Each structure stands twice: as C-alpha cells, then as structure tokens.
Amino acid sequence: MVTTTTPIPPDQACSVTPVVEIIFSRWTTPILWTLNEYGRHRFVELERRIGTITPKVLTQRLRQLERDGLVVRTYHPEVPPRVEYEISDLGRSLAPLFAVLADWTVNLDRVEQARADFDARKGAA
Amino acid sequence: MVTTTTPIPPDQACSVTPVVEIIFSRWTTPILWTLNEYGRHRFVELERRIGTITPKVLTQRLRQLERDGLVVRTYHPEVPPRVEYEISDLGRSLAPLFAVLADWTVNLDRVEQARADFDARKGAA
DNA sequence: TGCACCACTTTCCTCTAGGTACCTACTAGC
DNA sequence: GCTAGTAGGTACCTAGAGGAAAGTGGTGCA
Numbered sequence: 191m192v193t194t195t196t197p198i199p200p201d202q203a204c205s206v207t208p209v210v211e212i213i214f215s216r217w218t219t220p221i222l223w224t225l226n227e228y229g230r231h232r233f234v235e236l237e238r239r240i241g242t243i244t245p246k247v248l249t250q251r252l253r254q255l256e257r258d259g260l261v262v263r264t265y266h267p268e269v270p271p272r273v274e275y276e277i278s279d280l281g282r283s284l285a286p287l288f289a290v291l292a293d294w295t296v297n298l299d300r301v302e303q304a305r306a307d308f309d310a311r312k313g314a315a
Numbered sequence: 316m317v318t319t320t321t322p323i324p325p326d327q328a329c330s331v332t333p334v335v336e337i338i339f340s341r342w343t344t345p346i347l348w349t350l351n352e353y354g355r356h357r358f359v360e361l362e363r364r365i366g367t368i369t370p371k372v373l374t375q376r377l378r379q380l381e382r383d384g385l386v387v388r389t390y391h392p393e394v395p396p397r398v399e400y401e402i403s404d405l406g407r408s409l410a411p412l413f414a415v416l417a418d419w420t421v422n423l424d425r426v427e428q429a430r431a432d433f434d435a436r437k438g439a440a
Numbered sequence: 441t442g443c444a445c446c447a448c449t450t451t452c453c454t455c456t457a458g459g460t461a462c463c464t465a466c467t468a469g470c
Numbered sequence: 471g472c473t474a475g476t477a478g479g480t481a482c483c484t485a486g487a488g489g490a491a492a493g494t495g496g497t498g499c500a
Contacts, residue, residue, distance in 0.1 A: 204344060204349065204365075205417065206348060206416040206417055207345060209419050210339050210416070212426060216488085217488095220329035220332060223330075233446075233447050237447095244488075244489055244490075245447080246488080247487090258429055259426055259429025259430070265447095269446090271447060271448090271496090273447060280422060284419070288331060290411055294409070295331065295333070295334055300405055301337060301384055304382065304383055304384025304385075305384070307384075308381065308382040308384075309382075341457080358476075369459060370478065371458080371479080371480090372458060372459085374477080374478060375458090390477095394465095394468090395465095395466070395468090395476040396466085396476055397477090398478090
C-alpha cells in the first residue's frame with residue numbers, strides 16, 4: 191500500500207526500465223541470444239536463423255545493438271562482402287540474465303494453465 | 316559460425332522469447348516491478364505511481380497479467396468500489412530476474428559511453 | 441548475356457498499439 | 471443540483487513500427 195504523501199518521481203517509477211528497453215526491445219532478444227549462444231554470425235546466417243525477420247529490421251536492430259556496445263561488427267572488404275557480428279564483452283555480461291530467463295521457462299506451463307482457467311471463468315460467467 | 320547444413324527450427328529460434336513476451340511486453344515491466352517491490356496497490360495508486368500510463372492501457376495490461384496468473388485482482392463491492400492488485404506466487408518467482416536486471420543497471424554507463432563513441436565515429440566519418 | 445551472391449538501402453504500404461476524450465453507476469458532501 | 475471520487479468501458483484517431491518488394495555494386499560462373 192502506498193501513502194499518498196509519498197513523493198513519487200514522475201518518470202523514474204521503475205529503475206529497471208532503461209535496461210529492459212535496451213535488451214528486450216523487439217527483435218533484440220533473439221539476436222543477442224543467438225550471438226551469445228552460438229557465437230559469430232554473418233548477416234544472412236542471422237537472417238536465416240531467426241527466420242521471420244526482414245533484412246531492413248535486422249539491419250536496424252544490429253546497428254542499434256552495435257551503438258549500444260553489445261555487439262561488435264567486423265567488415266571484411268572482400269568480394270562478395272563479408273560482415274561478421276559477434277557479442278561484445280558487455281553483451282557477454284548478459285549471460286546470467288539469459289540463464290535466469292531460461293530457468294523461468296519451466297513456469298510457462300503454469301502461465302498456460304492460468305490462461306485456461308481465466309478463460310474458463312470468463313466463458314462461464 | 317553456423318554450418319548451412321544445420322537444421323534450424325523456423326519459429327523457435329530463441330527459447331526465451333515466449334518468456335520475454337509475457338514479462339517484458341510494453342508497460343508490464345513497471346507494473347510487475349512496482350507490485351513486486353511495493354506490494355498491494357489500488358488502481359489509481361498504480362496509475363499515479365507509473366505516471367504516464369493511461370487508464371485504458373493500465374486496464375489492458377492488468378487484465379493480461381491477471382490472465383497470465385502473474386497478478387491477483389481483488390474486488391471489494393463497496394461504495395465507492397475498491398479494487399486491489401497484488402503479485403501472485405507465480406509473479407513472485409520473477410524476483411531473481413528483477414534482481415539480476417537491477418544488478419545490470421551498473422552497466423548503463425558503459426552503454427552511454429558506447430553510444431557516445433559510436434556517434435563520434437559516425438560524426439567524424 | 442545474364443544470373444547469383446552478399447549486405448544492405450530505399451520506397452511504399454499496412455496495421456495496430458496506444459492516446460484522447462467521453463461515458464457508466466453509485467454515493468457523500470457542499 | 472452539482473461536483474468529486476472510484477474503476478474502469480468505449481469510440482475514434484494518429485503516429486510510428488514493421489513488413490513486402492525492388493534496387494545497388496562488384497565479381498564469379500555458366
């Protein structure tokens with residue numbers, strides 16, 4: 191319970207939000223996870239592995255992650271051109287986070303169950 | 316490096332994506348974090364604490380989290396009506412995850428630095 | 441001659457999440 | 471009679487993210 195007298199900082203209600211925006215914005219999770227789990231990838235390799243991502247969005251997200259220092263881009267001026275993406279040291283520091291997330295997947299069944307129960311209650315009512 | 320012969324499951328490229336979608340979709344993080352950190356809240360208390368969220372979206376997200384079994388809603392048929400939201404046992408199991416996220420906030424400086432470096436390189440080029 | 445390859449870029453278009461604003465029922469208080 | 475407070479619901483609208491498809495440039499290969 192919150193007392194109304196508590197001064198609440200307006201835009202800093204949740205201290206972890208900035209981290210979440212960097213790491214868990216759309217498409218960044220599978221990219222980071224893939225690079226962390228399977229190492230260096232070329233552009234088309236990432237594209238094929240993630241499957242449904244379009245090259246435009248993949249480029250956008252890789253630039254963003256490179257700018258944030260989570261991914262390292264290496265350009266080889268060959269013909270045809272070759273570019274390799276790998277996770278940075280900073281990106282590697284996310285490993286414990288991914289580990290905790292992976293652990294939590296055991297609870298997905300409980301989420302499924304909760305959804306079924308909720309829908310059944312609403313359907314009955 | 317990935318060999319092209321490796322069979323890649325098309326939509327299951329990243330095993331943690333389902334978890335991320337449940338927990339880190341837009342607005343759900345501050346809601347879960349607040350309820351986990353500060354306990355039970357009424358609707359307006361959440362609204363005021365999070366600050367910029369609109370009642371419509373807050374309702375949507377609370378319903379979704381209730382359906383997923385992460386939040387428990389208690390309705391008191393008084394006048395005026397009173398509704399309380401608190402985190403469920405399942406939601407409480409996210410605590411280690413939030414702890415790791417909070418730890419990682421120390422790296423936000425490095426992200427800032429990386430962005431500054433990146434922008435400086437691009438500006439020079 | 442023309443297609444394929446790679447790593448994008450550009451243009452156009454769609455779709456939907458989220459914002460704005462207003463509405464509900466009920467009562468207490470002025 | 472009018473307002474405020476509570477917990478939302480509903481209709482409408484817009485901005486922006488993201489998808490689809492085609493282009494680019496230099497070379498190797500048929």
